[in-house]
Amino acid sequence: MKSAKLVFDGKEYELPVEVGTEGEVGLDITKLRAQSGAITLDPGYANTGSCRSDITFIDGEAGILRYRGYPIEQLATQAMFSEVCYLLIYGELPNKEQFAAWRRGLSQHSFIHEDMLKFFEGFPTNAHPMAILSSMICALSAYYPLEHTEEGVRLNIMRLLAKAKTIAAFTYKKSIGQPVMYPISSYSYAANLLRMMYATPSEPYEVPKVLENALNTLLILHADHEQNCSTSTVRMVGSSQARLFACMAAGINGLWGPLHGGANQAVIEMLEEIKEQGGDYKKFLQQVKDKKAGVRLMGFGHRVYKNFDPRAKIIKKAADDVLNHIGMEDPSLDIAKNLEEAALADDYFVERKLYPNVDFYSGIIYRAMGIPVEMFTVFFALGRLPGWIAQWKEMREDPATRIHRPRQIYTGATQRDFVPMDQRS
Numbered sequence: 001m002k003s004a005k006l007v008f009d010g011k012e013y014e015l016p017v018e019v020g021t022e023g024e025v026g027l028d029i030t031k032l033r034a035q036s037g038a039i040t041l042d043p044g045y046a047n048t049g050s051c052r053s054d055i056t057f058i059d060g061e062a063g064i065l066r067y068r069g070y071p072i073e074q075l076a077t078q079a080m081f082s083e084v085c086y087l088l089i090y091g092e093l094p095n096k097e098q099f100a101a102w103r104r105g106l107s108q109h110s111f112i113h114e115d116m117l118k119f120f121e122g123f124p125t126n127a128h129p130m131a132i133l134s135s136m137i138c139a140l141s142a143y144y145p146l147e148h149t150e151e152g153v154r155l156n157i158m159r160l161l162a163k164a165k166t167i168a169a170f171t172y173k174k175s176i177g178q179p180v181m182y183p184i185s186s187y188s189y190a191a192n193l194l195r196m197m198y199a200t201p202s203e204p205y206e207v208p209k210v211l212e213n214a215l216n217t218l219l220i221l222h223a224d225h226e227q228n229c230s231t232s233t234v235r236m237v238g239s240s241q242a243r244l245f246a247c248m249a250a251g252i253n254g255l256w257g258p259l260h261g262g263a264n265q266a267v268i269e270m271l272e273e274i275k276e277q278g279g280d281y282k283k284f285l286q287q288v289k290d291k292k293a294g295v296r297l298m299g300f301g302h303r304v305y306k307n308f309d310p311r312a313k314i315i316k317k318a319a320d321d322v323l324n325h326i327g328m329e330d331p332s333l334d335i336a337k338n339l340e341e342a343a344l345a346d347d348y349f350v351e352r353k354l355y356p357n358v359d360f361y362s363g364i365i366y367r368a369m370g371i372p373v374e375m376f377t378v379f380f381a382l383g384r385l386p387g388w389i390a391q392w393k394e395m396r397e398d399p400a401t402r403i404h405r406p407r408q409i410y411t412g413a414t415q416r417d418f419v420p421m422d423q424r425s
């Protein structure tokens, strides 16, 4: 077995080395503090492996993303989202019988408890859908507490996947004041989601195949991305043995921020702003490069991808397909394409290895589908749900899991004496 040597304060420490199946190397520092008194310091965990995982492999330099070994390019174009859910959570593609049972289960559990409809009534009309989604997912803990058996866990996983899309569609219906629509068992996940949003009791909605396919692709592209902010949040909360639904609500809230899943909403807002100011994308890029302005090119850059984001390539094509089908001209798409071209040729972005990420084009597709901007991150969350579940399940079953509890380097005041109020100025 390989090992590494660390020399600190005149003493040598041997660190075991762990090598993954794709050759990734990790120095094991679990005993470092006990042996040397020192910890490692890595703000933002950019260089820290928090777990061993069999689920997703990313090579950020080569632009590779695989779920359970299968390339994202194959899954995004050939698989159904519901079978990718199964693959991520249970490790293998389902056979025909397993898939039929899986779909049946997802269909049976897609209704939500009628009492929960009262919660929807309580939210203000302008509530952000991510606030509603995370609250409703957490509230499922109150209705389905049984998790002390493996069967209980299996059922709750199924319930979560099945009900989340119904909750998302109800959230939308609530925001426009329409009655809710329930799912139809013969429809795919993507088609059901669109139908529940756009059909009404008096008017059916034929889901266009192009939109169903594009949404299916988007959901698959978002399904997992190893130890990102929201997934690490799920594992962090789950390490205390908190319930599945509570961990997922934590993940949803982690995803909400504009530097993570909220970027798809931020991209559209950015494109709108450029459009309103006359479409001068070059001026906008100048502001981005002028750090004082505090403006970022949303939808660009990634902690892991330093060459290209393989998901962005697939999404760009899906955006073209959807817009061609709808016959819609979106000036934002032109601004986005101009921005992309200019940024890719600009030294600021080239030197920092900043490329379009998955969110640069996803908002354009969602908008073309008629999905309101505030719902974009909800769609990302629905896509990421199977990944969070898979990571939570893997963590739960891993005997090496300990409660997550990082250390710190304290930089505050050293000991000083309390000054009573009457002696203070």
Ligand code: CMC
Pocket (backbone or CB within 6 Å): 044, 225, 228, 258, 259, 260, 261, 263, 288, 295, 296, 297, 298, 299, 300, 301, 302, 303, 304, 352, 354, 357, 358, 359
């Ligand atoms: N626009 C302008 N400059 C940027 C951008 C950007 N979008 N992203 C990074 N930089 C600069 C940053 O200012 C820094 O420059 P310098 O070295 O001169 O200080 C350098 O590039 C490195 O940036 P960083 O902030 O250290 O990189 P990070 O790995 O901590 O952050 C990121 C990654 C995704 C948060 C960041 O690139 C960003 O804020 N992008 C815009 C938001 C976005 O699109 N997020 C969606 C990510 S993909 C969906 C998901 O999985 O969440």
